[in-house]
Amino acid sequence: SQQGEEDPQALSIQEGENATMNCSYKTSINNLQWYRQNSGRGLVHLILIRSNEREKHSGRLRVTLDTSKKSSSLLITASRAADTASYFCATERTGANSKLTFGKGITLSVRP
Amino acid sequence: DTGVSQDPRHKITKRGQNVTFRCDPISEHNRLYWYRQTLGQGPEFLTYFQNEAQLEKSRLLSDRFSAERPKGSFSTLEIQRTEQGDSAMYLCASFRAGMDTEAFFGQGTRLTVV
Numbered sequence: 466s467q468q469g470e471e472d473p474q475a476l477s478i479q480e481g482e483n484a485t486m487n488c489s490y491k492t493s494i495n496n497l498q499w500y501r502q503n504s505g506r507g508l509v510h511l512i513l514i515r516s517n518e519r520e521k522h523s524g525r526l527r528v529t530l531d532t533s534k535k536s537s538s539l540l541i542t543a544s545r546a547a548d549t550a551s552y553f554c555a556t557e558r559t560g561a562n563s564k565l566t567f568g569k570g571i572t573l574s575v576r577p
Numbered sequence: 578d579t580g581v582s583q584d585p586r587h588k589i590t591k592r593g594q595n596v597t598f599r600c601d602p603i604s605e606h607n608r609l610y611w612y613r614q615t616l617g618q619g620p621e622f623l624t625y626f627q628n629e630a631q632l633e634k635s636r637l638l639s640d641r642f643s644a645e646r647p648k649g650s651f652s653t654l655e656i657q658r659t660e661q662g663d664s665a666m667y668l669c670a671s672f673r674a675g676m677d678t679e680a681f682f683g684q685g686t687r688l689t690v691v
Contacts, residue, residue: 469619496677507579507668507682508620515677553619555680564633565610565670565680567619 469497469554469568477574484541486571488554489534495557497530498565499539502551511552512539516559544575579603583669583683590659590690597655598686602671609652610680611644612668620668626652659690 472487488497496515500508514521514530514537521528527540541548553570557563580603590596602609607628612620623642624634628649641659646652656663666687670680 498679500680500682505687507581507684508670508680509579509682510679513677513679557677564622564625565672566622567612569617569619 469556469566471552471554471568471571473571474569475572475574477576478544479576480544480546482544484544484548484573484575486539486541486552486554486573488537488539488568490537490554490556491535492556493559494532495559495563497528497537498555498557499526499528499537500553500555500567502553502570504550508553541573544573546575546577549573549575579681579683581669581671581681581683583667583686585686586684587687588689590688592661592690593658595655595657596659596688597653598667598669598688600652600654600669600671600683602651602669603673603681604650605673606671606681607649607674608672608678609646610670610672611652611654612670614666614668614685615664623654623667656688659688661690664688664690 469490498513499511502508525542530537551570555567582601584599610625611623614620626646641657644654666685668685669683
């Protein structure tokens with residue numbers, strides 16, 4: 466079963482605009498991670514936020530985590546056509562030997 | 578290139594045949610995962626290893642699927658008596674030891690069962 470659920474399922478924006486993607490999950494977690502996947506390729510790690518962190522930045526990426534609401538958001542600022550891809554949130558549940566579980570993903574299209 | 582390699586990249590097989598995929602993780606990574614991904618879906622967990630020990634296997638995985646990681650290095654995923662529903666991308670990911678580490682994914686093996 467998939468732990469995370471992303472919202473919206475698809476997002477289309479103009480180059481230069483900001484893109485906000487949301488993820489909700491169900492159980493207590495050690496961390497939440499965001500990954501990107503270009504068509505037909507493997508996934509690439511973008512950013513990891515620990516359960517005791519509330520916000521993290523990496524370049525044009527900003528991720529927030531609200532453990533009370535079991536939700537996270539990923540903000541991509543000043544989007545580029547090259548950001549067009551699928552984005553997935555993944556959670557690692559609390560406990561030892563916990564597996565990383567992915568959501569269904571968000572398809573982001575950035576129009577030039 | 579993430580450093581995780583999968584072989585083959587593409588496999589077309591007839592229904593009922595057996596197939597085996599290989600994953601070579603980053604050498605110092607002790608955790609290795611297998612996922613399956615179909616079009617428009619996220620990666621679905623299949624199984625994972627810590628060193629050579631298989632710690633968990635998805636309940637969705639039938640007995641036709643088996644995975645090994647001899648000596649805690651490369652891993653193989655075998656599907657016996659393939660069915661059309663097995664057509665998917667099979668992804669391998671490796672992790673460093675410790676808490677809060679990221680996954681490094683291979684490019685995947687795309688399986689088509691005809």
